[in-house]
Amino acid sequence: MEIIFKILSSKYHAEQGAKRRLKTSLFFLVFFLINAMYSQENTLQNFSISDGLPTTSINDIAQDKIGYLWLATDKGYTKFDGVNFTNHTQGKANCILIEDNKVYVGLKNGLLILQNNKSIFFESKEILKIKKIQNQIILATVQGVSELREDYIQPLKINTQIDFSIINDIVYVKNSFYITSIKGLWNIDKLYQPKKVTKISNDNFTSFLIQNDKIIASSFLNGLKVIENDSIIKNIPTSKNTSSLKKINDEIWITTKENGIEVLDAENYTFKRNINKYNTAISNKINALIIDQQNTIWIASSNKGLYKYNTFLKTITPRVFIESISVNYKFLDSINIKKLTLKPNENNISFTFKTVDLRNPKNLQYRYQLNNKFTPWSHQNQVDFANLKAGNYTFSVQSKDGDTVSKKASFSFFIETPIYKKAWFLILCVAFLCLLLAAIVELYIRKINKKNQQKIDTLKIKNKVLTLEQKALQLQMNPHFIFNVLNGIKALGNAGDSKELNKTISQFSILLRSVLNNSRLEEISLKDELETIKNYLDLEQKMNSKSFEYNIETSLNNIDSEEILIPPMLIQPFIENCIKHAFQPNKKDAKIKLIFEVRNSFLHFTIEDNGIGFYQSKKEKKNTNHQSVALEVTKERIQHLTKYNSFSIEEIKNKNNIEGTKVGFKIPLKTDY
Structure with a gap:
């Protein structure tokens, strides 16, 4: 048994x-x-250093409206289009926020803002989270909360426990601010000098999620807390070491630093599944995740790089964006312009356009048009237009992924017509040319008229001079003087004074010969004129009933009198007038002084006498037609020679007594060398 x-x-x-x-x-x-x-x-794809990442430690992830992924890494920030990573080394980057076409990067030493190919940096404490609340950029830092002002970062004074604490997250719900830190969770009414500061819990909280006006806060060690009206209304056990919360469809995805991802039902907070290294090839050290525009989940790990996790695949129409525009090789500061107006020389334009398809980035194709038909499809996403003519233009571009075609993205611009092609300028030019032609014709006519007038004036002057010369010839010798000389010669003959008779006849013949010879010439030497004057004065002394003495002075600046040329018969009429009218019959010491001097390129003539004076002699003149005509003719000759009136007559006075008359004039100095 x-x-x-x-x-x-x-x-x-x-x-x-x-x-x-x-x-x-x-x-x-x-x-x-x-x-x-x-x-x-659920397909999973990993991107690491071999794919272009600068490091495998990714702290945050965001997507812009074009579709680019922006990664905050331990070595800076990175831009990803599905194929290529564009890395920017800035030191450790903790977080990224994309708002209003700006990318805000929270760094270990401050805040970096990127927009339109430009960047601005503001120094601050290390930034752990960036939020836009009430149109203000609020920063959660390792030492309290700060606010971005216009050109600096301002730390906010809230509460001593908050101001010196490491802040992990901040949200605004129902007119209140909720702040998480390693020392607890607070509710305050305002960020600057708050009147209400309520501490809800002492746990170390890492992140917030808002759902139906309720706040879900993830604690580092004690799961999730559902908060309403400053009270914790529900505790939800989850994995420890949580890093972030994200609602995707009807699920809450919890990332952790040690246990991968835990997924809860968003309605009743019940557990649905884990995503970790035990059931997928994913890392357990997860910092953040997002769901992109194509419903692909992107997961940032701290040790394995970036994961692409396809869970809710659906067909989405691609969207194409004009990324940048450059004019004459300079990027525009903004492309959000209804219509751009360019100068005529700003006619070299380049467009860069992009569709970011993180699921099938290599399948994308583009086509574009500039006012005309679309080009064929190609992978080219940049185009240059050079030397465009003036006018209105609209640039349009489309993209396609397989058979799905995007809507057009368009940009309009206008290139101004060069000023030399504008209608008003052409009209102005024609008018100007007409006026210029008219002015040229008018100037030409005036020039011809002026030349003709000059010829007429020259002829008039020549005619006037000829007339004056004819008159001067007619008046060369006073008939009364000739009569006196002839009577004197007769008297000498009757007296039998043959010696004096011969001398007088010789002087008179020399005088007549010189006068006749000079009358045929336009100019004679000053020497000849002086000899003629001496002969004339000597004969006057002999034949005139009035006795007088004469003196001739010359100051010619070392110029020989024979080299100086003057018109004939300029001085004799003044001497004749002086002898006849200046002296009284009984005047015993009558004197005549003749001065010839060269000054300032002029030959100056002066005739002085010690007679009764010009005005007195003028009153006593009788039968003076010959002398008056001779003087007037000579004055006109002088005026035509000098082109202006250089003739002067003045009385010589000593106190109130008239002591004589002074006649002066000048003519341009002319020599025969």
Whole structure:
């Protein structure tokens, strides 16, 4: 019996062991089938340093409206279009926010703002989170809360516990601010000098999620807390070391630093699944995640780089954006312009356009048009237009992913017509040319008229001079003087004074010969004129009833009198007038002084006498027609020679007594060399 019992007992244990092994095998079979089904449904792709990342430690992730992913890494920030990573080394970057076409990057030493290919940096404490609240950029830092002002970052004084604490997150709900830190969770009414400061919990909180006006806060060690009206209304056990919260569809995705991702039902907070290294090839050290415009989930890890996690695949129409525009090789500060007006020389324009398809980045194609038909599809996403003519232009571009075509993205601009092609300028030019032509014709006519007038004036002057010369010739010798000389010669003959008679006849003949010879010439030397004057004065002294003395002075600046040229018969009329009218019959010491001097390129003539004075002699003149005409003719000759009136007559006075008359004039100095 004992043997039979042992046999039956061993058989029983063997059957039980077989059953346990079968159950274990079935469990693992079901587990791997479910995991295989799950893995087929959810494709996973990893991007690491070999793909272009600068590091495998990614702290935050965001997407702009074009579709680019922006990554905050331990070595700066990175831009990803699905194929290429564009890395910018700025030191450690903790967080990224994209608002109003600006990219805000929270760094270890401050805030970096990127917009339109430009960047601005503001120094501050290390930034852990960036939020836009009430149109203000609020910063959660390692030492309190700060606010971005126009050109600096201002730390906010809220509460001593908050101001010196490491702040992980901040949200604004129902007119209140909720702040998480390593020292607790607070509710305050305002960020600057708050009147209400309520501490809700002492736990170390890492992140906020707002759902239906309720706040879900993730604590570092004690799961999730649902908060309403400053009270914790529900505790939800979850994995420890949480880093962020994200609502995706009807689920809450919790990232952790040690246990991967935990997914809860968003309605009742019940557990749905884990995503970690035990059921996928994903890292357990997760910092953040987002769901992009194509419903692809992107996961940032602290040790394995970036993960692309396709869970909710759907077809989405691609969107194309004009990324940048450059005019004459300079980028525009903003492309958000309804219509750009350019100068005529700003006619070299380049466009860069982009569709970011993170799912199928290599399948994208583009086509564009500039007022005309679209170009063929190609992978080219940049185009240059050189030397565009003036006019209105509209640039349009489309992209396609497979058979799905995007809507057009368009940009209009206008190039002004060069000023030399504008209608008003052409009209102005024609008018100017007409006026210029008219002015030239008018000037030409005036020039011809002026030349003709000059010729007429010259002829008039020549005619006048000729007339004056004819008159001067007619008046060369006073008939009364000739009569007196002839009577004197007759008297000498009757007296039998042959010696004096011969001398007088010789002087008179020389005088007549010089006068006749000079009358045929336009100019004579000053020497000849002086000899003629001396002969004339000597004869006057002999034949005139009035006795007088004369003196001739010259100051010619070392110029020989024979080299100086003057018109004939300029001085004799003044001497004749002086002898006849200046002296009273009984005047005993009558004197005549003649001065010839060269000054300032002029030859000056002066005739002085010590007679009764010009005005008195003028009153006593009788039968003076010859002398008056001779003087007037000579004055006109002088005026025509000098082109202005240089003739002067003045009385010589000593106190109130008239002591004589002074006649002066000048003519341009002319020599024969």
